[in-house]
Ligand code: C2E
Ligand code: MG
């Protein structure tokens with residue numbers, strides 16, 4: 001069919017053309033006809049309106065005359081194409097004068113004539129442009145998101161994914177299932193069928209958002225790859241949010257593997273010891289609780305509580321890193337020696353615990369021996385081989401042990417008792433041990449206030465020059481007048497005071513009282529040396545020198561009248577520290593005594609290298625060793641007295657109880673003596689009275705003759 005006018009048109013053609021142009025005149029699209037030279041041959045009313053010119057101004061003139069700016073435009077190309085190809089052409093053109101977009105359809109007609117339809121598409125066109133801009137913005141935002149993000153259709157089909165999603169790599173040999181076009185919901189359902197525990201929850205949550213039943217959905221989940229390694233496992237945080245009223249949703253996946261790994265690490269650390277990686281106190285409690293719960297009454301749960309002997313010395317002398325090294329090595333040895341069913345852990349410090357199942361008392365004994373043998377081989381530390389031992393307390397579960405803390409407490413009690421009896425021991429818990437501990441606990445809690453409550457009492461025992469019978473000094477001996485227990489001897493409370501850190505304050509108090517007494521006696525013309533016992537803990541505390549000098553200054557006692565007694569054993573523990581303080585105190589004129597000499601194991605050279613003024617021979621040597629022959633103790637005593645004399649020390653024999661012992665110590669050359677035979681320890685007033693009596697009867701600073709004082 002041809003519309004444009006041609007050279008040989010029939011009348012029917014003309015009539016047809018008239019009818020068509022009439023029909024076209026009234027339509028809203030602009031329509032015009034062009035001849036082969038692009039001259040308007042006919043325009044409809046809409047064209048007149050569109051081009052803002054009447055038909056008479058247009059018909060007979062070319063498009064390019066009227067619209068010169070369209071030369072070379074897409075429209076010109078479309079005209080030419082329509083003529084060349086004889087096919088309908090379309091073009092969108094922006095009309096600058098009208099400032100609008102139009103869509104043109106160019107129909108080729110006969111003899112290179114064209115029929116052109118024009119429609120104003122400005123509204124649609126700008127909307128499209130806005131949409132394009134918006135979607136590229138959305139794409140840019142999506143791609144900027146670090147989380148793997150996808151937009152799903154209302155049925156769960158993945159419409160688009162972002163750069164992070166596309167860059168996500170699966171471990172070698174694995175593949176992501178969820179690609180654009182796949183249905184996310186179906187992927188979740190398939191994973192659920194395959195047994196993934198998170199997948200059904202995720203599918204339900206996603207579906208709820210897709211169907212508009214939930215405002216959003218989120219969940220943390222793990223991804224493990226079939227046959228993959230544990231290090232390939234990852235953790236993700238899924239979030240689903242609705243996008244629009246079409247029920248499309250945005251799904252994002254944030255990698256939280258690092259966070260979860262940190263949480264898992266923290267959970268592991270909460271139950272393990274950082275130094276040795278063994279189960280810690282918390283974990284051990286759980287292990288014991290579980291074992292107790294599983295115990296049907298027959299198979300017992302046994303706890304071995306181990307404490308390294310002298311660990312503090314290792315730390316103090318070799319440093320903490322050597323101490324740590326020892327603990328690690330120890331942990332590894334213990335772990336190797338533990339049965340697979342048993343558990344070894346570290347409570348803290350140098351305390352280790354083994355939890356053993358199905359183990360009776362006999363078995364526990366064997367077990368303790370086995371663990372002690374772990375220490376047969378010395379430890380290589382700081383370049384030297386160090387022999388190490390442990391003390392072990394054992395507690396086995398019975399009806400009294402329903403909680404882990406019961407077992408641990410009793411094993412600890414047994415360990416404590418084992419350690420008190422010397423290093424490298426093990427002991428099975430008995431209720432008697434607990435009573436002893438409770439007793440000790442009572443002592444320690446009351447002891448704290450004993451001085452302020454005025455419960456301490458001092459007794460004084462004279463030191464006698466054996467040849468002349470003159471009393472040259474006296475030793476202050478502490479007693480505790482306990483309201484319920486009566487007079488408690490120092491052997492029962494001094495060790496507790498030492499352990500509880502009370503010995504230094506007690507000794508400070510003691511120095512004040514004794515030195516004041518000494519000064520009072522001196523003012524009365526009674527020049528007695530005042531001997532005060534000092535504990536090794538005080539020596540170790542480092543305050544001894546200051547405490548003594550302070551008390552001396554307060555009392556006004558002449559330093560030469562003060563004797564400080566330290567036991568041979570306590571000096572042996574730290575000879576260097578002792579020597580230093582001995583020297584300082586001696587420079588101040590104070591006299592130093594080695595107490596209980598002959599009971600410890602300090603070598604002769606240790607004593608010789610620690611200059612002291614007084615050697616107090618222990619009463620065990622005076623009384624004689626029970627298993628030895630009579631001649632041997634005399635020889636020993638004689639050589640000790642000779643040693644003291646050779647070192648220019650005042651030798652005092654302690655514990656002289658009988659006339660025979662008195663004769664013995666005189667015979668072997670001990671110049672001074674102390675003991676019940678000479679005088680028992682007495683309160684100061686009694687001793688003063690006795691000395692007054694002695695002076696009255698003998699004229700010197702002497703005790704009254706035994707017959708008179710009896
Ligand atoms: P020590 O310093 O060797 O004191 C001598 C101990 O022997 C005293 O026991 C004394 O009462 C006792 N004794 C004296 N003569 C005889 C005797 O003929 N036969 C027997 N069997 N014993 C005799 P005490 O007072 O029970 O003191 C025991 C230990 O307690 C003292 O031994 C001393 O190491 C310590 N001690 C006493 N008072 C204090 C103190 O104020 N501070 C410190 N740190 N320790 C003290
Ligand atoms: Mg003493």
Ligand code: MG
Pocket residue numbers: 595596616618654
């Ligand atoms: Mg003594």
